[in-house]
Structure formats: structure tokens, C-alpha cells
Amino acid sequence: xxxxxxxxxxxxxxxxxxxxxxxxxxxxxxxxxxxxxxxxxxxxxxxxxxxxxxxxxxxxxxxxxxxxxxxxxxxxxxxxxxxxxxxxxxxxxxxxxxxxxxxxxxxxxxxxxxxxxxxxxxxxxxxxxxxxxxxxxxxxxxxxxxxxxxxxxxxxxxxxxxxxxxxxxxxxxxxxxxxxxxxxxxxxxxxxxxxxxxxxxxxxxxxxxxxxxxxxxxxxxxxxxxxxxxxxxxxxxxxxxxxxxxxxxxxxxxxxxxxxxxxxxx
Ligand code: T3D
Numbered sequence: 001x002x003x004x005x006x007x008x009x010x011x012x013x014x015x016x017x018x019x020x021x022x023x024x025x026x027x028x029x030x031x032x033x034x035x036x037x038x039x040x041x042x043x044x045x046x047x048x049x050x051x052x053x054x055x056x057x058x059x060x061x062x063x064x065x066x067x068x069x070x071x072x073x074x075x076x077x078x079x080x081x082x083x084x085x086x087x088x089x090x091x092x093x094x095x096x097x098x099x100x101x102x103x104x105x106x107x108x109x110x111x112x113x114x115x116x117x118x119x120x121x122x123x124x125x126x127x128x129x130x131x132x133x134x135x136x137x138x139x140x141x142x143x144x145x146x147x148x149x150x151x152x153x154x155x156x157x158x159x160x161x162x163x164x165x166x167x168x169x170x171x172x173x174x175x176x177x178x179x180x181x182x183x184x185x186x187x188x189x190x191x192x193x194x195x196x197x198x199x200x201x202x203x204x205x206x207x208x209x210x211x212x213x214x215x216x217x218x219x220x221x222x223x224x225x226x227x228x229x230x231x232x233x234x235x236x237x238x239x240x241x242x243x244x245x246x247x248x249x250x251x252x253x254x255x256x257x258x259x260x261x262x263x264x265x266x
Contacts, residue, residue: 005032007060008039013053013206015043015104022061027069028117033091040098047103047210050265054205055102056198057125058109059118067116067139088148092117096150099124100221105205105213109198110176110185115139120147123154126217127201128185130176131194136184141171157224158184209247210265 007018017039019026026032046052059065073082099106099121108125115137122128138147138155146152147168155164159182167174176188189197205213215238223231242248247263254261 001035001038003035003039005029006035006039008042010046010052012203013051014056014202015039015046015052015054016056016058017043018058018060019065020060021069022059022063024069024071025063025066025113025115026059026061026118027066027071028091029069029072030091033095036095037098040095040102044103050210052104053208053210053265054104054202055106056109056202057099057106057121058198059111061112063112063118064110064114064134065118065121066113067118070143084145092149095121096124103214104210105208105217107198107201107205109194110134110136111194113137117149120149120151120154122185123158124150127205129194129197129201130179130185130188131191132176132188133191134176134188136174136176136179138168138171141169155184158182207263208265209245209251209261209263211245212242212247215242 003020005019005021007016007020009016017036019032019036021027021029021032040055043052043055068087105127106125108122108128110122110128110130112131112134114122114130114134116139119136119138122130138151140147140151147155151168155168158164159167163182166172174182174184176185179185180188219231219234219238222234226234246266247261250263251261
């Protein structure tokens with residue numbers, strides 16, 4: 001597939017996807033969704049071969065993503081209403097699940113404004129860093145919609161109900177700094193430091209014990225629904241599995257030999 005709306009590259013175990021419609025602030029159209037889906041499948045295949053051990057997701061130009069491209073939504077009097085449910089079912093929902101289930105950790109680098117679906121997409125990723133000049137806008141309320149792309153799931157869990165409700169109902173700008181202070185994202189860094197910080201984090205994740213990282217994600221995701229007993233059982237099962245992994249053996253050996261570990265992800 002030829003990519004016209006995203007950029008995709010793989011080097012040194014790091015896959016990078018850049019949303020690339022800067023003239024529309026990287027708003028989603030159907031072609032961009034399809035390219036993204038295709039690229040995520042390539043990452044999944046590369047993960048199976050262990051040639052990719054982390055995905056970095058970012059945006060081109062001054063924005064991260066402005067959500068759905070509203071120019072693709074005809075609202076002319078007399079025109080049939082678009083089926084937004086179909087759009088969620090076909091594109092936005094599967095995108096969230098693909099990111100949450102990807103076989104490598106996902107680092108989201110929010111380089112600028114993130115609005116609508118573009119504000120919630122980072123929340124489906126494992127680690128989010130943002131430029132100090134970036135901000136998050138739950139813009140849906142300005143259109144009479146609800147926060148989609150997992151917004152109604154992630155926002156109350158990350159922020160608590162009071163902040164989630166006001167952001168979702170008012171659509172006020174949330175600065176990257178405030179987002180980090182409130183626990184919506186991992187950290188906010190100076191714009192000039194964003195690329196270097198993102199590269200350093202990507203390199204760390206590409207060298208991490210990938211299976212352990214993935215089981216960590218699974219256990220944390222499961223904890224929202226599990227009882228303490230069920231969660232302790234899950235921890236037991238994952239620890240049993242990971243204790244048999246090559247990376248555990250390597251981690252212990254490296255510690256005892258006082259040298260940096262060389263994890264392979266297995
Ligand atoms: O429909 C479905 O499938 C259901 C799913 C919906 C998911 C959603 O995401 S709904 C929410 C859609 N997004 C929005 O409502 C955000 C709309 N954009 C904005 O509010 C503002 O553009 C921003 C706050 C993001 C940035 O503001 P600012 O002042 O920095 O930039 P700007 O001047 O508004 O935008 C720059 C250009 O990008 C401009 O085009 P122009 O005038 O230079 O030709 C603007 O029209 C365009 N643009 C920005 N966002 C979108 C967009 N074009 C199409 N769709 C957009 N979402």
C-alpha cells in the first residue's frame with residue numbers, strides 16, 4: 001500500500017508512524033485510517049519476528065491530530081445524516097483496540113494540538129509525552145457529540161469524574177503541563193527537547209524485555225475489572241511465565257555480573 005496520509009519507517013527496532021496531513025492538522029479521513037491500519041499490521045508482523053520492539057506515534061507539522069476531518073461530513077440541508085456509528089465501528093474503535101493490543105509498547109509523542117479523536121488517541125497508547133506548547137481539547141461537545149475513541153473510558157479512569165466531566169462537557173483547552181500534572185499523560189517537555197526525549201524513550205523501550213513490558217500492560221489493563229484475588233492470580237500466572245523467559249535469565253545474570261542487560265524481548 002502507498003502511504004499518502006501517514007509516514008512509516010522502521011529502524012533499530014523502532015517503528016515510527018507520523019500522521020501526515022499537516023494542512024488539516026492531521027485530521028482523520030478514511031484513507032488515513034486505512035493506511036494506519038495497514039501500518040499497524042506491519043508493526044504486528046515485525047513484532048512477531050522481533051525486528052520491531054516499540055512503536056512511536058506522532059504528528060507532522062504544528063499539530064498532533066485534530067480528530068475527524070469535518071470537511072468529509074456533509075451537513076447540507078436535505079443531505080442524509082452521516083452514520084457516525086459506522087465510522088466509530090469501522091475505524092475509531094478498532095484503532096483504539098489495535099493500539100491497546102499491539103505486541104510492542106506504544107510511545108505517543110504529542111507534538112502539538114490534539115483535539116477530538118486526536119485528543120483521545122494518545123490515551124490508548126502506553127506512554128504519552130507532549131510538547132509544552134501542546135494542548136488537549138475534547139472538542140466533541142462543540143459539535144453536539146460525546147468523547148469517542150475511548151474518551152469516555154479513559155478520561156474518568158485517568159482524571160477522576162470531576163475533571164473528566166468538565167473537560168468533556170466544556171471542551172476547554174487543557175495544556176500539556178496541566179495534563180501531566182493531572183496524570184493524563186506521562187510528562188510534558190520543552191518543545192526543543194521533545195524529539196530528543198522521544199528518541200531516548202523509544203531506544204529504552206526497544207531495548208527493554210518486551211514480553212515483560214507487554215504482560216505489565218495486560219496486568220494493568222486487567223486491574224480495572226478484576227477483584228484483588230483475581231489480580232493476584234493473574235500476577236502469579238504472568239510471573240510464572242516470565243520467570244521462564246530468556247530475558248529474566250538475562251536480567252538476573254546481568255545484575256549478578258554487574259553489567260548492563262542485553263534483552264532480546266523473548
Ligand atoms: O465523524 C465521525 O467519524 C465521528 C467521529 C468523530 C471524532 C472527532 O474527532 S469529532 C471532533 C472533530 N474535531 C474537531 O472538532 C476539532 C476542530 N478543529 C479545531 O477546533 C481547531 O482547528 C483546533 C483547536 C484543533 C486548532 O485551532 P487553530 O486555531 O490552531 O487552527 P485552525 O485555524 O482552526 O485550523 C487550521 C486549519 O486546519 C484550518 O484550515 P484552513 O482554514 O487553514 O484551510 C482548519 O479548517 C483545519 N482543520 C482543523 N481541524 C480540522 C480541520 N479541517 C477539517 N477537520 C478538522 N477536524
